[in-house]
Amino acid sequence: MPGRHSGVGEHKAPCCLGRIRTLCWRDESDPFPILQLRGLVDLNGSARRAAQRPVVAEEDAARPAPRWPLLEQAIRVLSKKQRSMGDSMGGWSWQWCLSLGVAGACMFIALKVLDFLWWRPKRLEKHFAKQGIHGPPYRFFVGCVNEMVSLMLEASSKPMIPQSSHNILPRVLSFYHHWNKIYGSPFLLWFGPMPRLAIADPDLIREIMLSRSDAFERYESHPLVRQLEGEGLVSLRGEKWAHHRKVLTPTFHMENLKLLIPFIGKTVLGMVEKLPTSGKEVEIDVSEWFQTVTEDAITQTAFGRSFEDGKAVFQLQTQQMLFAAEAFRNVFIPGYRFLPTKKNTSSWKLEKEIKRSLIELIGRRRQRPVDEEKRGDDSAKDLLGLMIDASVSKQSPVRPAPAEERQPAAPPQESTMTIRDIVEECKTFFFAGKQTTSNLLTWTTVLLAMHPEWQERARGEVLRVCGPCDVPSRHHLPKLKTLGMILHETLRLYPPAVATIRRAKADVVLGGYHIPAGTELLIPIMGLHHDEQLWGADVAQFNPARFADGAARAARHPTAFIPFGLGPRMCIGQNLAVLEAKLTVAVLLQRFALRLSPAYVHAPTVLMLLYPQFGAPILFRSLNSS
Numbered sequence: 001m002p003g004r005h006s007g008v009g010e011h012k013a014p015c016c017l018g019r020i021r022t023l024c025w026r027d028e029s030d031p032f033p034i035l036q037l038r039g040l041v042d043l044n045g046s047a048r049r050a051a052q053r054p055v056v057a058e059e060d061a062a063r064p065a066p067r068w069p070l071l072e073q074a075i076r077v078l079s080k081k082q083r084s085m086g087d088s089m090g091g092w093s094w095q096w097c098l099s100l101g102v103a104g105a106c107m108f109i110a111l112k113v114l115d116f117l118w119w120r121p122k123r124l125e126k127h128f129a130k131q132g133i134h135g136p137p138y139r140f141f142v143g144c145v146n147e148m149v150s151l152m153l154e155a156s157s158k159p160m161i162p163q164s165s166h167n168i169l170p171r172v173l174s175f176y177h178h179w180n181k182i183y184g185s186p187f188l189l190w191f192g193p194m195p196r197l198a199i200a201d202p203d204l205i206r207e208i209m210l211s212r213s214d215a216f217e218r219y220e221s222h223p224l225v226r227q228l229e230g231e232g233l234v235s236l237r238g239e240k241w242a243h244h245r246k247v248l249t250p251t252f253h254m255e256n257l258k259l260l261i262p263f264i265g266k267t268v269l270g271m272v273e274k275l276p277t278s279g280k281e282v283e284i285d286v287s288e289w290f291q292t293v294t295e296d297a298i299t300q301t302a303f304g305r306s307f308e309d310g311k312a313v314f315q316l317q318t319q320q321m322l323f324a325a326e327a328f329r330n331v332f333i334p335g336y337r338f339l340p341t342k343k344n345t346s347s348w349k350l351e352k353e354i355k356r357s358l359i360e361l362i363g364r365r366r367q368r369p370v371d372e373e374k375r376g377d378d379s380a381k382d383l384l385g386l387m388i389d390a391s392v393s394k395q396s397p398v399r400p401a402p403a404e405e406r407q408p409a410a411p412p413q414e415s416t417m418t419i420r421d422i423v424e425e426c427k428t429f430f431f432a433g434k435q436t437t438s439n440l441l442t443w444t445t446v447l448l449a450m451h452p453e454w455q456e457r458a459r460g461e462v463l464r465v466c467g468p469c470d471v472p473s474r475h476h477l478p479k480l481k482t483l484g485m486i487l488h489e490t491l492r493l494y495p496p497a498v499a500t501i502r503r504a505k506a507d508v509v510l511g512g513y514h515i516p517a518g519t520e521l522l523i524p525i526m527g528l529h530h531d532e533q534l535w536g537a538d539v540a541q542f543n544p545a546r547f548a549d550g551a552a553r554a555a556r557h558p559t560a561f562i563p564f565g566l567g568p569r570m571c572i573g574q575n576l577a578v579l580e581a582k583l584t585v586a587v588l589l590q591r592f593a594l595r596l597s598p599a600y601v602h603a604p605t606v607l608m609l610l611y612p613q614f615g616a617p618i619l620f621r622s623l624n625s626s
């Protein structure tokens with residue numbers, strides 16, 4: 001190599017790190033040390049690149065070839081550039097430039113973070129204040145979360161007083177109730193550095209969820225919540241959501257669901273037949289008990305004729321949800337769910353097992369002869385069948401959904417469902433379909449036990465329409481008007497989903513308010529249902545009669561009652577939920593008198609859904625005592 005010599009010397013390249021004492025080969029034209037070429041025969045490829053690497057000590061010569069040749073190359077290019085610029089820059093080194101660059105980048109990131117955590121929230125606070133929207137002050141990083149948590153903890157530390165009160169909003173959504181009183185509606189709160197507007201005006205809610213729903217998207221749940229609820233219909237967005245919704249909707253058409261009635265009736269009968277028929281009362285915690293009905297119903301809806309296989313899949317998913325629920329209770333560490341801890345590994349094994357079972361099940365369903373499928377005309381369209389159809393054919397076989405369901409434009413025909421999609425949808429339906437409906441059943445039973453006069457009215461109707469023993473049929477259910485009103489009033493006072501959230505996709509003007517992109521909108525479903533201005537002075541009374549002329553006329557505004565949401569993302573399972581609840585309560589009323597156990601403590605609270613904090617022990621007394 002020309003122009004090189006060796007020797008111990010003080011390398012005087014103007015380096016920001018100072019002078020480096022080194023033994024090296026030097027290229028006279030190069031102010032930087034380059035690697036000694038001792039012992040290298042072949043100077044091709046990585047060996048040559050290693051040979052050309054700068055070195056600071058002789059022992060470095062023994063190092064293996066560089067692991068990042070590209071980086072090496074970049075440094076060499078930089079050093080060449082610096083050489084050419086060196087003089088004009090008054091001898092500044094590339095290290096100096098690099099350090100400056102790194103320092104600049106760090107400063108930029110720090111400013112961005114500071115802007116995100118402090119200046120932006122403060123700017124937004126001012127932006128909203130100018131429009132008359134106020135709220136609790138933003139605190140660095142945490143927003144209002146500390147106050148929210150302490151308000152919620154304080155509220156849930158005491159049961160309802162008096163025990164018969166249905167004025168549960170201050171206990172369940174204490175932060176909303178508290179700040180709504182102080183700041184009015186809408187008010188601004190901070191979920192960490194994210195701005196959230198709490199909106200209780202039914203006209204604005206109608207715009208957000210229905211007439212201008214395109215401008216708002218569903219809020220993305222916390223990763224742990226997503227693990228629990230599955231990455232299915234509830235959390236999907238955009239075209240993929242539209243496609244899944246279109247594929248799955250036929251399962252929930254009333255005509256299809258009616259085919260499930262005998263099956264659900266059989267499950268409920270199986271449960272009540274286990275209760276004693278003597279005149280003695282038996283105590284049951286219905287919040288646990290009803291999960292059997294809802295689990296069987298959703299399994300049948302999802303898997304139909306493959307019920308037993310489906311049950312096995314759901315059992316695996318229940319175990320997996322237990323892991324996710326446990327993680328949810330612990331402190332959240334980002335990325336922790338990817339670490340190979342004992343629990344994570346078990347959860348991954350379960351995931352594999354679920355996938356394997358579903359693949360086998362799908363394989364069996366696909367092999368089923370076509371005429372067998374055709375013979376099954378009298379059995380309901382199950383979710384799995386529709387998803388399998390959508391996964392095999394490029395053209396979705398389902399008929400278009402009715403216009404009133406306001407589906408967005410159809411996505412491209414090529415989109416199909418993958419096995420992963422099917423797994424996630426199964427998780428979603430199991431989660432969304434089981435707990436919500438069992439909560440509705442729980443609160444309905446509690447309210448019937450609290451209000452014996454309505455229990456008697458509903459029983460009278462059930463006995464008149466269905467007789468004392470027959471399981472209600474598809475012809476009976478629509479005639480159970482009083483029971484329907486009771487379910488509505490239960491959903492008003494005790495909505496299982498107490499709130500929902502949307503996010504503005506772009507800057508938007510809503511009801512005259514200028515809302516910047518990214519602002520989250522909290523829609524307090526329970527707040528609407530407990531608003532005296534919408535429901536009148538008896539808002540906190542249990543009065544099913546208010547629904548006598550239908551849900552739309554029960555309040556002073558048609559959007560005052562939204563237990564299943566509103567618009568294109570409205571609950572897909574609402575018909576199933578109401579059908580299950582009507583059928584189950586009717587069977588119970590035919591056979592049992594219900595009253596609250598003395599052990600019952602009225603303490604509704606929320607953890608994702610509304611549930612009784614200390615369970616719901618109810619005393620059942622058989623009416624047909626032998």
Ligand code: HEM
Pocket residue numbers: 218233234235245298301428429432433434436437440495496497500501562563564565566568569570571572573574576577
């Ligand atoms: C009393 C029972 C139920 C209540 C109160 C309820 C409530 C709700 C609400 C409020 C939403 C809308 C959320 C939003 O707009 O952000 C929703 C969506 C949903 N519900 Fe239900 N639900 C119930 C039962 C069910 C059942 C039985 C199923 C399934 C079989 C189900 C599946 C779903 C799904 C998949 C979505 C997401 C729909 C979409 O985004 O396209 N729900 N539910």
